[in-house]
Amino acid sequence: MKKQQQDTLIQVIRTHDDDFIKELNRIHTQEILPMTTDRAKNDATKNLPALETQSPIHFEFLTTRFNRLIVDFKTHAQRNHEAYYAQKDISEFKKLESRLQEKLKGVNNELRIKNRAIENLKSCKEKMTTYNKALVGIVLLSCSEAIFASSSFQIFMSNLLLSFVIGVTFAVALYYSATIGGKLLKLTKSKMQFIGILSAILLVIGGVFYTLGYFRLLFLNEMAEPSQSGYDLSPLQFMAIQLFFYICAILLKYFYLPEKSEVEQYSQWKEAKRDIASLTKQQQDLEGQHTDMEKSLKETLIARKTLMSNAADTERRIDALYKDSYQHYVQINLHHRSDSAIPKCFESMNILPPLTLYFQDEALQDFNEAELEDE
Incomplete structure (x- = not known):
């Protein structure tokens, strides 16, 4: 049931992300590219950027616009706390696992004692x-x-x-x-x-x-x-x-x-056999609880990781459109310049200011089974 709810949630969020991407493509095509074309042409009529210009000042408007899109997506995605909750889930799992392991250790000790008694x-x-x-x-x-x-x-x-x-x-x-x-x-x-x-x-x-x-x-x-x-x-x-x-x-x-002592020992043997049956059932129940907990946690982590991964993919898509818009600005500007010069700020894309991304930190996506084996 829980996995089904998680799958439904993921599907709903993916649908919302798809809607956002459609709107993003519309904004890029109908708003940003036309605006970029106009700015590139206007700058080209003045032969700007100048030949020696090494700053992104003339196309920083793109950085501003796409950072706003990143913030819009962050607000829309509402996945800021997925990593926090994932770590919290892992922490809670480890606490419960520790208690289960203590109980299991006690049951295993009792089983060893009873098995030794059976052997004796x-x-x-x-x-x-x-x-x-x-x-x-x-x-x-x-x-x-x-x-x-x-x-x-x-x-x-x-x-x-x-x-x-x-x-x-x-x-x-x-x-x-x-x-x-x-x-x-x-x-x-x-x-x-x-x-x-x-x-x-x-x-x-x-x-x-x-x-x-x-x-x-x-x-x-x-x-x-x-x-x-x-x-x-x-x-x-x-x-x-x-x-x-x-x-x-x-x-x-x-x-x-x-002898009477042998009859008593036989009674002890039968009691030990009954205890072993009961302890074995407890052992199986505890191991089953641990397996169910681990399975549930992994499903939860996969769901959270999927949501984070989808958010990171959308951010990368926005970043790709950002760079595409920069290339569009460069092409239009160079095409309409009267000096036919290539400014230094066009020689490498490294001059383009990076966007402020929120979901690209690998640490946010790397909570997995390895976390469960730390203790």
Whole structure:
């Protein structure tokens, strides 16, 4: 939107400049050249300027007239303060850029700290990843056989859904018992303690599994056909299968269960990851703001420079008409002189007084990207 407004402003000013140039050409053709012709002829009848004359006194009227045109254009152009505002825009940009850079520096420092923390906690994260993978196996091993054994509870209740719910509850209890068992094994100081605690756990859980196996066998015998004599199985077989899975689960917990400090470190790792995501967004926002500011400033400077350049071009056009008028005066004067002499003031155009120009200072037009890189 801002660029569109600037383009519209430039177009409007160019239209005004074009109108001024049309009026300038009219004044030059219809007023200045006829006046110059008359002055040149009048001076020629008196053989003026004199042969030794080295001053521009006889055609200074042109300097006066064209300086007035320069002033008229300066008033018309109203671009006296473009360079000032350009420098002001650059100064404001640098202040805002400095504040943005400070914020960006702080964000980058925080990012470095968080990335270093992520690197330091990498081993903890890898261990937690391994544990999470093992956790799937632990849950399956702890719960699968218990859920399958849920049919055993139908000895006490005929509702299959209710017995399944009880089986799931029992499976969850087994999972937590494996977790507690793994933690207890980690507290052991010696091999004997390890064996003792593991044996105690297996004794208690084995008794539970034996009871479940007994009920399961009763259920299977009740469900058997009358012609069948029953299943030739023992509760110990069911207990052995379930204990095998449970031992695998409790050992997985023992080997992969993270310490409390590792869990805290993993929480720190996750927090650092969240912070990095937030800081990265802040970094991108700040960089985006800086890019937008820089783009806006460059567009503004280009617009101001275009206006200054157009003004300088118009002044050069006026200066060219000024010199053209001087050449016209010289030609008419020489053509109508009776002495056919060439005064010294006609030998070089350097004698022509320069016009007072306002938009030719290169410093006024050289505010550009280089200004932005000074600091």
